Amino acid sequence: MAAPMLKDKGSLQFEDKWDSMRPTVLKLLRQEPVTRAEWQDLFWDVHSVCLWDDKGPGKVHKALQDDILEFIKQAQQRTLTHQDDTALLKAYIAEWRKFFTQCSYLPKPFGQLETSLAGKTVSSVQKKNSPEDSIVRKLMLDSWNQSIFSNIKQRLQDSAMKLVHSERMGEAFDSQLVIGVRESYVNLCSDPEDKLKIYKENFEAAYIEATEAFYKAQAPQYLADNGVQNYMKYADMKLKEEEQRAMRYLETRKGCDSVQKKSLHIGQIASQQFQLTECCVHVLVTAFKETILAECSVMIKRNETDKLLLMFQLLDRVPDGINPMLRDLEEHIKNQGLADMVAAAETITSDSEKYVEQLLSLFNIFSMLVKKAFSDDPRFLTSRDKAYKHVVNDTTVFRLELPSKQKGVAKTQPESKCPELLANYCDMLLRKTPLSKKLTSDEIDARLKDVLLVLKYVQNKDVFMRYHKAHLTRRLILDSSADSEKEENMVEWLREVGMPADYVNKLARMFQDIKVSEDLNSQFKEAIRDKGHGSIADCVNIKVLNAGAWARSSERVFVSLPMELEDYIPEVEEYYRKTHSGRKLQWHHLMSNGIITFKNKVGQYDLEVTTFQMAVLFSWNQRPLERIPLENLRLATELPDTELRRTLWSLVAFPKIKRQVLVYEPEAQSPKDFQEGTVFWVNQEFGLIKNGKLQKRGKINLIGRLQLSTERTREEDNEGIIQLRILRTQEAIVKIMKMRKRISNAQLQTELVEILKNMFIPSKKMIKEQIEWLIEHKYMRRDEDNINMFIYMA
Amino acid sequence: MADTGGDNGPGKKAADKMFSLKKWNAVAMWSWDVECDTCAICRVQVMDACLRCQAENKQEDCVVVWGECNHSFHNCCMSLWVKQNNRCPLCQQEWVVQRIGK
Numbered sequence: 001m002a003a004p005m006l007k008d009k010g011s012l013q014f015e016d017k018w019d020s021m022r023p024t025v026l027k028l029l030r031q032e033p034v035t036r037a038e039w040q041d042l043f044w045d046v047h048s049v050c051l052w053d054d055k056g057p058g059k060v061h062k063a064l065q066d067d068i069l070e071f072i073k074q075a076q077q078r079t080l081t082h083q084d085d086t087a088l089l090k091a092y093i094a095e096w097r098k099f100f101t102q103c104s105y106l107p108k109p110f111g112q113l114e115t116s117l118a119g120k121t122v123s124s125v126q127k128k129n130s131p132e133d134s135i136v137r138k139l140m141l142d143s144w145n146q147s148i149f150s151n152i153k154q155r156l157q158d159s160a161m162k163l164v165h166s167e168r169m170g171e172a173f174d175s176q177l178v179i180g181v182r183e184s185y186v187n188l189c190s191d192p193e194d195k196l197k198i199y200k201e202n203f204e205a206a207y208i209e210a211t212e213a214f215y216k217a218q219a220p221q222y223l224a225d226n227g228v229q230n231y232m233k234y235a236d237m238k239l240k241e242e243e244q245r246a247m248r249y250l251e252t253r254k255g256c257d258s259v260q261k262k263s264l265h266i267g268q269i270a271s272q273q274f275q276l277t278e279c280c281v282h283v284l285v286t287a288f289k290e291t292i293l294a295e296c297s298v299m300i301k302r303n304e305t306d307k308l309l310l311m312f313q314l315l316d317r318v319p320d321g322i323n324p325m326l327r328d329l330e331e332h333i334k335n336q337g338l339a340d341m342v343a344a345a346e347t348i349t350s351d352s353e354k355y356v357e358q359l360l361s362l363f364n365i366f367s368m369l370v371k372k373a374f375s376d377d378p379r380f381l382t383s384r385d386k387a388y389k390h391v392v393n394d395t396t397v398f399r400l401e402l403p404s405k406q407k408g409v410a411k412t413q414p415e416s417k418c419p420e421l422l423a424n425y426c427d428m429l430l431r432k433t434p435l436s437k438k439l440t441s442d443e444i445d446a447r448l449k450d451v452l453l454v455l456k457y458v459q460n461k462d463v464f465m466r467y468h469k470a471h472l473t474r475r476l477i478l479d480s481s482a483d484s485e486k487e488e489n490m491v492e493w494l495r496e497v498g499m500p501a502d503y504v505n506k507l508a509r510m511f512q513d514i515k516v517s518e519d520l521n522s523q524f525k526e527a528i529r530d531k532g533h534g535s536i537a538d539c540v541n542i543k544v545l546n547a548g549a550w551a552r553s554s555e556r557v558f559v560s561l562p563m564e565l566e567d568y569i570p571e572v573e574e575y576y577r578k579t580h581s582g583r584k585l586q587w588h589h590l591m592s593n594g595i596i597t598f599k600n601k602v603g604q605y606d607l608e609v610t611t612f613q614m615a616v617l618f619s620w621n622q623r624p625l626e627r628i629p630l631e632n633l634r635l636a637t638e639l640p641d642t643e644l645r646r647t648l649w650s651l652v653a654f655p656k657i658k659r660q661v662l663v664y665e666p667e668a669q670s671p672k673d674f675q676e677g678t679v680f681w682v683n684q685e686f687g688l689i690k691n692g693k694l695q696k697r698g699k700i701n702l703i704g705r706l707q708l709s710t711e712r713t714r715e716e717d718n719e720g721i722i723q724l725r726i727l728r729t730q731e732a733i734v735k736i737m738k739m740r741k742r743i744s745n746a747q748l749q750t751e752l753v754e755i756l757k758n759m760f761i762p763s764k765k766m767i768k769e770q771i772e773w774l775i776e777h778k779y780m781r782r783d784e785d786n787i788n789m790f791i792y793m794a
Numbered sequence: 795m796a797d798t799g800g801d802n803g804p805g806k807k808a809a810d811k812m813f814s815l816k817k818w819n820a821v822a823m824w825s826w827d828v829e830c831d832t833c834a835i836c837r838v839q840v841m842d843a844c845l846r847c848q849a850e851n852k853q854e855d856c857v858v859v860w861g862e863c864n865h866s867f868h869n870c871c872m873s874l875w876v877k878q879n880n881r882c883p884l885c886q887q888e889w890v891v892q893r894i895g896k
Contacts (some may be wrong), residue, residue, distance in 0.1 A: 155866060195831025477821055497820045502848075540818045547823035565818060576824075582858055582895035584827040587820065594818035599811075606816060617813045682812065 018063055021045045025064065029071045031098050033642050042109040050113050060113055064136065068143045075099065076148040085159035086177065092156060094182030099144060100187060107136035141187070145198070149184070153202060156181050160203075161210040164249065168214055178249050201759050202672060207250060208279050211242065215283040223288060228295050232310050235284040239314075246276045281317045289318060297328040300369070301336075308373035312380075329370070329389040337362050337391035352424035353435065359418070360450050363388060385417070385457070391420050392457040419464035422451050427471035429482075430490065436482040444483075448490055452497050462728075462759040465503050466721055469493075472507060473550060476514050477543065477591050478703070487511070498758050509549040517543045531571075536564060540573055544585065551588075559589050559611060560638040562618045592705060598661070602687040603696035605662070610703055612639060612647040617661070620682050627679040645671035649679060654702055659686050661702070729762050729770045737780050737792035745788040826895055827857040828866040834883050835871035844868040857895040863887045869894055 024038045050057050075095040082088040113136070160181045163173050185199040215238070223231040285292070292311060299308050308325075315321035340362060341348065348355035366384050374380035393416040428435045429444050429451075436444060455464060475481045488511060495504040521542055528537045561569075573585055592611045596618075596639065597604060609617070619636040628636075636642055649671040651662040664680045688698035733756045736748060743751075749767060756762050771790070774780050783789035824839050825831075836844045843856035847870060859869040865884045867875070875883060882889050 041795060139880065502842075505848065505853065512854065522831070539816060540820060543819065543821045545821065545823050546841065547825040551823055562815065565820075569820075572820075580824070580896050582827055582860065582893055583824045585822045585824050587822045589821075591821040592819055595816040597814045597816050599814075611818075611820075614813075614815075621811050621813055697828075727893075743820075 018049075018060075018144065020718045021049075022063070022067065025067055025106070026071070029067065029099075029102060039109070045115055046109050057113055057671060060110070061135075061139070064110070065139055065143065068140055070146060072099075072143055072147045076151065079148070080152065081441075085155075085162055086173070088155065089159050089181065090178045092152070093177060093184070096144075096180065099140070100184070103140050106140065107134040110134075110136045124161060124246075144771075156184075157206045161206055164207070164210060164245070165214060167245070175248060182249060189667035204250060204275075204618065207246075208276055211276065212279050212283050215280065219284055219287065223291070228288075228291055229307060231288070232307065232314060235288075235314055236310055238284055239280055239317075242280045243277060245725070250276065252277070277317070283313050283323070286318050289315070289321060293324045296325050297332065300328055300373075301331045303369060305369065305372035309375065312374050312377070316377075326383045329374075329380060330383045333366050333384060333387035334390050335386065337366075338394055338396065339395070341391065342396065352421040353428060354455065355418075355421045356425040356451065359454055361453065363454070364392065389457045390460070392416065392454060393459045400570060401600070415460050415463070416458070418454070419460055420467050421457050422455055422458070423464050423471055426451050426468060426490070427475070430487055431471075431475050431480050432482045441483070441486075444486065448486070448493065452493055454498060459757075459761045461499070462721055462724065463516045465499065469503075469507065472510065473591075476510060484511075500759060506549045507548060513549065514543070517545065520544060520576075520579075523579075524572065527575060528571060529781050533543065536568055540565075540568060544576065547586070556586060556588060557590050557612075557640060557643055558638055559615050560636065561611070561615060593701075598686070600682070600684045600686055602685060602694065603698075605686070605688060605697065606699040608649070608701040608703055609698070612637070612643060613651060613702060615639070616644070616647050616651065617682075624682065625684075627681040629676065630674055630678050630680070631676050633680065642671075645674055646672065650702060652680070654704065657700070658689050659683060661686055725760055725762065725766065726770060728756060728759060729766060731772060732756055733767075733770060733774055734779055737790065741792045742783075743790055745790065748790060819894060826866065826877055828858060829864065830866070832873055833868045834865075835867050835875055838849075838868075840866065844871050859894050860892040861891040862886075862892050864892070 018042050024034055024042045027038070046060065049060060079088065079091045079095055082091050091414065144246055160178045163178050167173060167175070174652050182199070182203055185203040219231075219235070222234050222365055226234065292315065292381055296308070296311060299311070312322060312325065315325060341358065344354070344358055348358050366388060370376060370380045370384050395414045395416055426448065429439075429447055432438065439447070455461065458464060475487070481487050488508075491504060491507045491511070494507070495501070524542065525558045541676070560566075569587065576583070576585060589611045593609065594608050594611065594614055595608050596614055598607050598617075599605075607613075607617075616633060616636045616639075620626070628647075630644075633648070637644060639647065648662065648664075652660050652664050654660060662680050663683045664674075664678055666678065667677065668677070688695045688700060690698070729752070732752055733748070735755070736743065736751050740747075740751075748771075749764075752762060752767060771780075775782065778793055780790050780792050783791055828840055831839055831841065833840050833844060836846075838844055838848075840858050842848070843853040847853060847856035847868075857869050858866050859872050860866045861882050863882050863885050865882050867883075872889070876889055880889050881887060
């Protein structure tokens with residue numbers, strides 16, 4: 001190598017050298033074999049010319065350009081000889097590929113040219129210079145672009161699109177041809193700002209346009225020929241096909257080497273894919289949105305989940321496309337739910353188990369629909385919840401009449417009876433009943449969870465709380481819980497589903513009270529045994545409960561107790577005073593109960609009775625065979641009239657027993673029909689009949705549903721609910737005012753509902769009334785300038 | 795009382811009665827023996843624990859205190875109150891504890 005350098009020294013001008021360089025350059029362009037010596041000489045010559053000849057770099061560049069243009073011209077001629085599109089494409093791609101390969105080789109020997117033209121130091125240029133930024137490469141690509149490409153790009157593009165079109169029509173062809181064209185578009189651009197400019201402006205635009213035109217022609221025809229349901233399959237299939245096709249024919253990820261650029265590049269690609277998809281969705285789905293949607297409600301009714309899923313997937317690509325589907329689903333759940341409830345009204349109104357089962361089965365049906373048809377999409381789940389809530393809180397099948405005595409006018413506002421029935425069902429599961437005995441522990445747990453699930457949708461949860469607490473009271477006092485562990489679990493579950501803490505705490509307190517009472521009992525029995533009252537102590541159990549947690553109403557009913565019990569009570573009170581101080585005791589005989597032994601000539605029976613029943617029956621102990629008129633019984637027991645009548649009715653007409661404990665005359669249809677002179681006597685023929693045979697001994701529970709509620713309690717319960725709502729609303733308003741100091745009416749209403757919604761939804765009317773009340777009592781006032789603004793008054 | 799008690803008591807004679815008692819479950823409710831059922835300090839009913847005890851889940855221990863003036867409050871509320879002002883919040887008399895509930 002040293003020899004030629006010395007020999008040629010002094011004649012290193014461009015003109016001297018180009019003649020020896022040119023053949024190699026042309027060979028390289030034509031992809032002809034170049035010997036190692038020729039290749040290395042080219043490096044050397046470029047180097048020498050650029051370093052020794054001041055005007056050398058410019059001249060080399062110019063000469064190179066001429067040769068490249070000349071070469072391209074020939075390539076163009078070769079290509080254009082083909083008339084047939086496929087042949088043209090084939091020829092072009094062959095030429096292009098060859099040329100493009102050379103784009104990576106030819107610039108290599110011209111490294112020094114690059115440096116000289118850039119006028120920079122060798123080291124800094126070498127750092128920056130990547131093959132793609134090479135000036136020679138740019139020269140090559142630009143030349144190609146300007147000459148051959150701009151001349152035939154339209155034909156190329158058209159030919160490529162024709163191929164894609166025939167592929168869409170089902171004809172097979174060499175996909176490499178389209179890919180080849182696309183590659184030339186992608187690689188042609190030498191603009192470093194946007195490498196995909198040429199590709200995007202030409203190939204991509206043409207591709208999308210062709211796609212759109214194709215389906216604009218095809219889709220309506222298909223729809224007309226095959227109907228909507230088949231069309232949906234078609235559209236879905238075509239969308240997927242086009243996405244696949246776009247992956248093949250549109251640029252995906254090529255041509256970038258630096259990490260940063262690459263990521264930018266992918267972003268661009270994603271947007272192109274998106275553009276194509278958007279275009280397809282527009283032509284295939286959006287254009288027929290209304291027609292497709294018209295099928296939705298029918299499909300929901302027919303539970304055609306596969307078709308719905310398809311529709312959902314199609315329309316979910318359209319902005320707001322699924323909104324009408326959501327409305328259809330809601331509409332369906334409301335209509336179907338209510339229709340089913342009304343159809344089953346007869347059974348479900350009388351049977352809370354059936355009612356809850358019906359509600360749950362509806363819930364499961366709807367949930368299954370949402371799962372299968374809409375893949376549990378959150379938007380559809382929300383619609384399900386909204387509509388199901390409507391069904392649960394509906395008042396057409398049955399309602400709970402809540403009195404609202406405002407300003408003396410008694411009005412009722414119907415509410416869903418659902419919470420009451422849920423509470424009843426809970427009671428059936430937690431109490432010792434045929435149902436709870438039949439089910440396994442896991443089944444009971446599952447059903448309790450079901451109750452909580454439905455409860456979530458109930459708006460008037462306070463009604464559930466009230467009834468649930470009443471049932472719990474009854475279970476604890478009558479000791480009729482099936483499983484105390486489940487009882488306490490249920491309390492925790494209620495806490496978990498967001499029941500108000502003070503309510504749940506009271507329930508928890510009830511369990512504590514029962515345990516405390518058990519201890520008290522055993523201590524008391526010890527104490528009284530020492531005093532010689534052992535025998536009665538053995539048969540008496542005392543429950544002393546916290547009035548704050550247990551008492552539902554102020555109602556206490558007086559009854560004259562049998563003597564032995566009347567004597568016993570002061571003993572208890574005295575003992576209690578010794579162990580506690582500052583407490584007063586009130587006896588609630590309405591809640592108390594016991595077992596008495598009834599002996600007659602037929603046999604001997606244990607009767608489980610309320611204390612009222614006990615008091616009535618004990619009236620006969622002094623006069624076993626006498627017929628006693630109603631008024632005398634009232635004197636003996638001191639019970640209020642309605643309670644006495646109810647108690648007597650339970651003893652003369654207890655359901656499902658053949659021989660009643662008491663007999664009476666004259667005949668009556670209801671407790672109200674008893675006359676003052678109606679006489680009652682003990683049925684000496686009373687006996688228990690089992691399997692058609694009279695039993696000499698046995699046990700029967702006569703308490704039934706009597707215990708713990710009087711005629712008035714039910715009405716009072718409902719009034720109590722309203723009273724509590726009023727208090728809760730006032731409390732919540734004050735709480736908000738205290739925090740906000742100043743708040744608009746609308747904001748106040750919103751925050752109020754937020755606080756109260758776990759118990760009930762306050763009516764606009766009630767909110768207004770309570771605001772008025774609070775203003776009247778100077779808790780707050782209206783802003784003088786703005787009637788809709790409230791201000792807190794400390 | 796003694797007479798009838800002897801006749802009807804659950805002794806041997808009871809066996810002769812048509813109806814005789816085998817078991818009785820009596821129910822009584824206790825409440826603090828107070829004139830006003832709301833604690834004037836914390837505004838919670840005295841039958842419920844004061845807010846502090848509710849929060850700390852010590853409902854069982856939250857008892858009531860009576861002053862010589864016969865006014866009553868939650869014991870926890872009052873013991874905090876007297877640290878600042880040794881007078882009854884209701885009548886302004888000097889606070890002297892009469893008894894504490896148990």
